[in-house]
Amino acid sequence: MGQLISGPVTFKDTKVWQNSQFSVAASSMQGWRVRMEDAYACFLNLPTSDSLSPPTAYFAVFDGHGGTKISEYAATNLHTKIMAEPAYAKGDLVGAMRSGVLRLDAEMQVKFTGHLSHSNTKRSPFDLPDVEVEGRSLFPSSGGGVDVGGSTCIALLLRGNHAYCANCGDSRAVLSRQGVAEALSVDHKPTMTSEWSRIVAAGGWVAANRVNGNLALSRALGDFVYKRNSTLSAEEQIVSAEPDVTQCELKVTETDEFIVLGCDGIWDVMTNQEVISFVRSRLANGRPLDLICEELMMHCLAPNCNPNGLGCDNMTVVIICFLNGGTYDDLKQRCSRLCPAGPAVDVLSP
Template sequence: MGQTLSEPVTAKESSYCQNQVYRVGSSCMQGWRINMEDSHTHILSLPDDPGAAFFAVYDGHGGATVAQYCGKHLHKFILKRPEYNENDIVKALKQGFLDMDYEMLHNDSCGEQMAGSTAVVVLIKDNILYCANAGDSRAIACVNGELEVLSIDHKPNNEAESKRINEGGGWVEFNRVNGNLALSRALGDFVFKRNANKKPEEQIVTAYPDVETRKILEDWEFILLACDGIWDVMSNAEVLQFCRSRIGMGMYPEEICEELMNHCLAPDCQMGGLGGDNMTVVLVCLLHDKPYDDLIARCANSNKSSQNMSYGGSNPDPDVAATTDTDNKINEATSQEQQPATNVASPSLTAESTAANSSDNKGDKETASPASGAQLHPFIY
């Protein structure tokens, strides 16, 4: 059972950065939750490897400590691995996740806490994309207008995940680990990592990520990383169309991130968890050494072509395709998308940005007793 406020916090922390290769926007919003526990990172040029870029979203639960630590340090642990210098990036990512988890376990500020965090990471080096994922945050890409799935959610009811949980001494109940945790891989959550007879990757909950690799070509348009507060509400295809249509309208990535979160925000706290979570989005537009206007024109032209094919030459509102079923999913009783007021932090043009807000106890992944009083309302995650 999670907890929500009587009114959502819709103020957003947004930022952007750009070089010749990327135009990146990000935004995060507390929403209905009593605390903000997400963190995110975008680094256009890693200090220890200037030719590599790093983007990540971390969805914390049980507190913001682990998510914040990830936002500040995970990329450093990955680059420290000897495999990274040997160009075995996949192994460096996997072992880097475990190294940082080990460090937190033996760190007084993290090791004794009940906090944990998902991690979805995209590292790009020499036009190769590496996506490492632990948990149910997710990354997708748009390639010539088509969906490219970059990560698969780790849920306790997945066959392979359930097998590891059971062999590690745990169980799955109500699609949760030990009836409590709604995801099966995470950094932190050390209460589920105490089997001395199992390796770190074999624990009931493991920080060991799956890694996908892709070759980035000229037809790659953008990459989007987001926490499950977005994916609980919209499908991969809906998010892709939502973003691509707005790039074609000339919107900047950070503006699209804000609008996507507004679109997913529940109109009230009675939606069974849909649209009630913290939300964080990072949108990485691939420029290929060209102006952002070139990507705008590309998306606009292809959007017009698809609309003309679908509507017999008519020119409907480009938002129609992006919002087909989602409004009904959010609120069947309303016919118009809610647009809550925002208070957006002024963006600054920087090559590196991390964001997170500290908090105490979050109930989106772990069960919590509902609070009494008029200010809090429980809902099912």
């Protein structure tokens, strides 16, 4: 657990956006941590010079650790990397998100450590082309051990009736399907069989449920001290930046109501269903979306520094509500429908 302070910082950096398709709010709170290391990015419609390109929304949360360099750089630049991928222009958003995340990580390693110490990806010496920052070499014989921290990445593209979710780490995306929580991502933890196997094969180990006894997640942007094996690809390193990318068909005219993106400061305290029920019950009561974000974080905030650290982390949440050409009041009515999972527990009601 990171360093804590004597009392929580409860100031909230909250923003809202809305168009005919979405109502969105995002909020971050430092909490009990010494500094705020999270970052997020929201675009209701990604900018493009191609007038024929279909409208695409982008939302992402980055939970930094060991500093803010990686989370802040990723929040500023990931969407441009995804859009620059040849796969993006071809409509292959799954491929674009995967290669865009890997490209960004390679670029950050060059930028922040001076070189790229692994052999890029499984696909070619660089199927992710031309990563160079300030003229520094991509292929030194060794190195890459500068510790600049790291970050999770949970990124969401919405195009037409599909959601594309790229996950690297243990932040999450969860869809409300008529009040039932449906996970769009799976946490990357070192205790997972596939993750453990990669870690050990790359020369690492798992102790106390952590990579090399230190890192609680097994995939991340940054964390370049775990990416120094020059004989392995980016995907094969002790800690990998390879995202799992999922595609989900949305039913916004039928059952789908909203998606919640959040860091583990939220999900360590509440289950997926608890978060969905918390948000949905407040939407059904017409609560403003920005206040729902803030109330969710305050609900997760620990009243004191407890030994297990739950509720003491930085917190960031993004809620994307589907308007589908309707109004916020229409959304209120949709969220008032009976939930097949049953009523929310009392503690989650407004």
